[in-house]
Amino acid sequence: MPVSILMPSLSPTMTEGNVAKWLKKVGDSIKSGDIIAEVETDKATMEVEAIDEGSLAKIIHNDGAENIAVNTLIGVISLEGETEKDIELFIENQSKDKPEAIAEEEIENDTKLTVETIPENNIDEEKLNEEKRQIAQNKSNDIRLTNENSYSHEKIKLSISPLAKRIADLKNIDINNIQGSGPRGRIIKRDLDPFIDEIEFIDEGKLQNKTSTERQFSTKVPLTNIRKTIATRLQQSKQTVPHFYLKSKVCAEEIIKSRTIINNLDLNEENKIKVSYNDIIIKAVTFALKHVPQMNATWNDDSILKYSLVDIAVAVATDNGLFTPVIRSACKKSISQISTEMKQFILKAKENKLLPDDYNGGTFSISNLGMYNVHEFSAIINPPQSGILAVGEIYEEFQIVEDKPMTVKMINLVLSVDHRIADGATAANFLDKIKFFMENPLGMLA
Amino acid sequence: MISVRESIRDAIAEEMRNDPDVFLIGEEVAEYQGAYKVSQGLLEEFGSKRVIDTPITEAGFTGLAVGAAMNGLKPVVEFMTWNFAMQAIDHIINSAAKTFYMSGGKLNIPIVFRGPNGIASRVAAQHSQDFSAWYSHVPGLKVVAPFDSNDAKLLLKSSIRDENPVVFLEHELLYNEKFDIDNKEKIPNLGKAKIIKEGKDITIVSFSRGLLLALKSHEILKELNISAEIINLRTLKPIDKNCIINSVKKTGRILVIEEGWQEYGVGAEIISIAVEKAFDYLDAEPIRISGKNVPLPYAENLEKAALPQLDEVIQKSKEICYFKEKNQR
Numbered sequence: 001m002p003v004s005i006l007m008p009s010l011s012p013t014m015t016e017g018n019v020a021k022w023l024k025k026v027g028d029s030i031k032s033g034d035i036i037a038e039v040e041t042d043k044a045t046m047e048v049e050a051i052d053e054g055s056l057a058k059i060i061h062n063d064g065a066e067n068i069a070v071n072t073l074i075g076v077i078s079l080e081g082e083t084e085k086d087i088e089l090f091i092e093n094q095s096k097d098k099p100e101a102i103a104e105e106e107i108e109n110d111t112k113l114t115v116e117t118i119p120e121n122n123i124d125e126e127k128l129n130e131e132k133r134q135i136a137q138n139k140s141n142d143i144r145l146t147n148e149n150s151y152s153h154e155k156i157k158l159s160i161s162p163l164a165k166r167i168a169d170l171k172n173i174d175i176n177n178i179q180g181s182g183p184r185g186r187i188i189k190r191d192l193d194p195f196i197d198e199i200e201f202i203d204e205g206k207l208q209n210k211t212s213t214e215r216q217f218s219t220k221v222p223l224t225n226i227r228k229t230i231a232t233r234l235q236q237s238k239q240t241v242p243h244f245y246l247k248s249k250v251c252a253e254e255i256i257k258s259r260t261i262i263n264n265l266d267l268n269e270e271n272k273i274k275v276s277y278n279d280i281i282i283k284a285v286t287f288a289l290k291h292v293p294q295m296n297a298t299w300n301d302d303s304i305l306k307y308s309l310v311d312i313a314v315a316v317a318t319d320n321g322l323f324t325p326v327i328r329s330a331c332k333k334s335i336s337q338i339s340t341e342m343k344q345f346i347l348k349a350k351e352n353k354l355l356p357d358d359y360n361g362g363t364f365s366i367s368n369l370g371m372y373n374v375h376e377f378s379a380i381i382n383p384p385q386s387g388i389l390a391v392g393e394i395y396e397e398f399q400i401v402e403d404k405p406m407t408v409k410m411i412n413l414v415l416s417v418d419h420r421i422a423d424g425a426t427a428a429n430f431l432d433k434i435k436f437f438m439e440n441p442l443g444m445l446a
Numbered sequence: 447m448i449s450v451r452e453s454i455r456d457a458i459a460e461e462m463r464n465d466p467d468v469f470l471i472g473e474e475v476a477e478y479q480g481a482y483k484v485s486q487g488l489l490e491e492f493g494s495k496r497v498i499d500t501p502i503t504e505a506g507f508t509g510l511a512v513g514a515a516m517n518g519l520k521p522v523v524e525f526m527t528w529n530f531a532m533q534a535i536d537h538i539i540n541s542a543a544k545t546f547y548m549s550g551g552k553l554n555i556p557i558v559f560r561g562p563n564g565i566a567s568r569v570a571a572q573h574s575q576d577f578s579a580w581y582s583h584v585p586g587l588k589v590v591a592p593f594d595s596n597d598a599k600l601l602l603k604s605s606i607r608d609e610n611p612v613v614f615l616e617h618e619l620l621y622n623e624k625f626d627i628d629n630k631e632k633i634p635n636l637g638k639a640k641i642i643k644e645g646k647d648i649t650i651v652s653f654s655r656g657l658l659l660a661l662k663s664h665e666i667l668k669e670l671n672i673s674a675e676i677i678n679l680r681t682l683k684p685i686d687k688n689c690i691i692n693s694v695k696k697t698g699r700i701l702v703i704e705e706g707w708q709e710y711g712v713g714a715e716i717i718s719i720a721v722e723k724a725f726d727y728l729d730a731e732p733i734r735i736s737g738k739n740v741p742l743p744y745a746e747n748l749e750k751a752a753l754p755q756l757d758e759v760i761q762k763s764k765e766i767c768y769f770k771e772k773n774q775r
Contacts, residue, residue, distance in 0.1 A: 161728060161730060162727070188768055
């Protein structure tokens with residue numbers, strides 16, 4: 001039977017990829033280990049290695065083909081003695097096997113807004129393009145598209161050599177983030193060397209042979225997937241997204257009060273709530289987004305996509321890197337629900353167990369470094385989102401309140417906005433609404 | 447430098463001088479001085495009572511020799527080749543190997559069965575085969591497979607002194623090879639392997655003529671910056687498990703070269719040891735390079751193709767060392 005070349009899933013977060021370049025022509029013979037093609041993922045260009053031997057019978061997606069879902073057939077290898085007919089039959093069978101149906105699902109209507117279908121699992125490339133074209137044609141801003149990225153996500157079976165497994169166990173190395181360099185992605189000892197070779201690197205004898213520039217570092221840390229993703233996305237953001245920044249000082253007295261009240265609610269032990277300032281700020285931002293819907297949007301290159309529901313991404317720092325789990329439909333959730341969800345996300349993030357569904361999407365992000373005693377900072381937008389709110393620490397300052405000098409607890413906010421999506425006035429209005437709901441939490445009851 | 451052929455002769459001669467109970471028996475060993483000229487000069491030195499020509503009857507003289515061993519002598523039985531020992535395998539296994547056990551430890555069989563084993567050059571299937579795995583399967587036998595002149599001399603002396611029946615598998619195509627003799631090495635106990643090249647990246651285990659291939663591979667791999675450790679097994683049974691295990695623990699990889707057939711072979715045993723005892727140290731799958739699963743062909747080109755190839759060893763070594771060619775990223 002011919003062997004299919006599928007769009008590989010090169011990282012746990014990869015859902016689709018582009019064919020960068022075929023390195024083999026149709027008819028070329030292929031040996032195990034040959035590099036057949038280069039595939040672009042959301043993170044890097046990677047090589048597709050042949051596991052089987054035969055010859056390249058057909059290329060289905062040519063150089064430059066874009067947004068091909070993982071596990072889509074991109075080419076076919078024929079084995080010895082197989083005819084063109086076999087190949088055709090094989091391709092036909094392959095396409096039959098693929099589920100074509102798009103689950104259509106209505107979401108609740110928001111009075112003003114029409115709602116589009118939500119593409120779900122196994123979206124077929126053509127359909128997706130069709131959908132995009134429709135969006136482009138229909139210039140109306142009211143078209144909603146959510147969860148664009150939630151294709152089926154096939155979990156890769158981890159392959160690791162016994163030695164590497166033992167070393168990983170002994171040294172407590174998390175193998176889930178390591179890209180194996182052995183055959184079929186097997187993790188081998190070499191892949192773990194960077195984690196255990198620190199001592200070797202400092203070895204004096206070796207250092208003597210190195211030039212002075214090489215001497216300056218003591219350890220070379222290979223990039224994990226999450227590091228690569230952060231690097232690429234944020235670099236792309238900072239280079240291509242026109243950021244502008246708005247700064248505001250917000251009185252924190254009310255959210256402090258609200259938090260105390262909520263956390264002192266006399267509930268039975270099981271229902272005891274403990275919310276953080278951040279949970280309240282998330283809720284306030286949600287309300288602001290509701291009031292300034294222009295900001296509840298993402299950039300789509302040739303259009304702006306607006307959303308009826310408010311999905312907010314919240315930055316969570318872990319030892320492995322920054323994650324941004326998304327609170328879905330935050331507008332419909334109470335502060336305590338948001339709080340519970342955040343606690344779960346933080347736990348999952350720290351254990352590296354966040355799933356793509358947990359962090360894909362979102363229209364706007366919140367990053368809070370207050371707990372690290374940061375006074376204020378400007379954050380980089382996570383594209384294609386409209387903006388990000390950077391929240392600083394709670395600090396005290398003197399103010400004249402009713403002709404008396406008083407110490408008031410304050411928080412500094414810096415809002416970063418994608419100028420392609422919103423202009424200064426819109427963003428100012430939005431920041432003002434955030435300030436309003438933070439200073440008047442009661443307003444959220446309205 | 448001395449040839450393997452002469453080393454074997456020297457070992458027999460020295461042991462015959464040391465111990466009057468030792469004698470040599472087989473076809474053409476006396477007057478003709480050995481079908482492969484191994485027993486040159488022995489008849490002259492020791493006379494026809496101790497260097498005995500036999501009729502062409504392996505079953506007969508092997509049984510006779512086993513009987514002599516039961517009665518206290520120390521026969522060295524030469525088979526013209528191990529292929530002909532098929533006629534006598536009943537005595538080797540049922541009479542020699544099992545007697546110590548079946549007599550409740552009362553009856554030793556201190557005997558050496560020796561002769562050329564494995565492939566020869568273009569003598570076709572019935573005269574070209576490796577019996578290493580066959581005999582190594584049998585409890586009660588010791589099986590020795592020397593490589594160089596040093597091995598041949600010291601291991602044969604050790605085999606003759608051993609209280610058990612020893613199958614001593616020489617290799618016709620090594621008889622003419624000349625090697626330096628290490629005069630310092632003492633006569634080893636059977637059951638010890640020898641690391642003949644130290645390395646850190648891959649363990650290559652072989653025995654007898656397979657080691658020629660292993661040593662060539664060592665040189666080629668060295669140029670690729672792959673440091674191969676070469677183990678000369680010397681004794682196939684009992685096998686030196688510790689040597690294999692320790693080496694695999696060091697390198698994380700094992701490749702076995704044997705001229706015999708792969709299925710149920712010596713390589714299978716060695717790799718089982720590595721997988722059972724050093725599993726957690728393996729960084730790649732173990733590899734067997736062996737004779738192909740056919741009776742050895744007569745035609746020269748096919749004969750060559752049916753044996754372990756240097757290319758195979760290099761290719762597989764590179765694969766399991768995850769070696770990347772320079773033009774690859």
